[in-house]
Amino acid sequence: MTATANFIPLSLCVLTVSDSRGPENDSSGDYLATALKEAGHNLAARALLPDDRYRLRAQVSAWIADPAIDGVIVTGGTGFTGRDSTPEALLPLLDKTMPGFGEMFRQLSYQEIGTSTMQSRAFAGLANATFVFCLPGSTGACRTAWEKLICAQLDARTKPCNLVNLRPRLRE
Numbered sequence: 001m002t003a004t005a006n007f008i009p010l011s012l013c014v015l016t017v018s019d020s021r022g023p024e025n026d027s028s029g030d031y032l033a034t035a036l037k038e039a040g041h042n043l044a045a046r047a048l049l050p051d052d053r054y055r056l057r058a059q060v061s062a063w064i065a066d067p068a069i070d071g072v073i074v075t076g077g078t079g080f081t082g083r084d085s086t087p088e089a090l091l092p093l094l095d096k097t098m099p100g101f102g103e104m105f106r107q108l109s110y111q112e113i114g115t116s117t118m119q120s121r122a123f124a125g126l127a128n129a130t131f132v133f134c135l136p137g138s139t140g141a142c143r144t145a146w147e148k149l150i151c152a153q154l155d156a157r158t159k160p161c162n163l164v165n166l167r168p169r170l171r172e
Contacts, residue, residue: 017076069155076137094125
């Protein structure tokens with residue numbers, strides 16, 4: 001499959017998972033919302049929820065059930081503390097995991113934060129033909145993931161292949 005010559009804007013949602021941030025200081029969610037819009041995508045919805053696996057699962061389930069939503073980017077809750085529950089909340093929703101995303105994210109992150117990257121449980125996958133990316137809560141981690149991985153894969157012009165061009169075949 002080859003890349004297309006034209007950009008295809010996607011409808012994306014951003015979810016911030018945090019017990020300590022509010023709308024006034026959600027720098028990671030702000031960064032992702034701005035970055036995806038600057039790339040030409042549509043911010044379909046945005047939410048900020050506490051680290052509660054059932055509320056996270058309910059919100060992401062609603063988004064992936066909506067055929068107008070192409071992807072969900074989640075920031076926060078991927079660490080090792082007792083409250084971090086994004087993987088436990090969202091991995092059960094995935095139809096397919098994308099192991100390479102987490103592996104590549106940690107490799108890139110290692111260059112920035114060294115061995116601390118071992119504490120990241122960042123992951124991605126596909127749920128009901130919707131791309132789901134789960135990132136750490138730091139703005140730096142969101143920037144790394146967006147600029148070095150996600151942005152290019154959500155651009156139909158990326159060669160030799162990208163996630164956008166797979167969309168017509170995701171429900172096969």
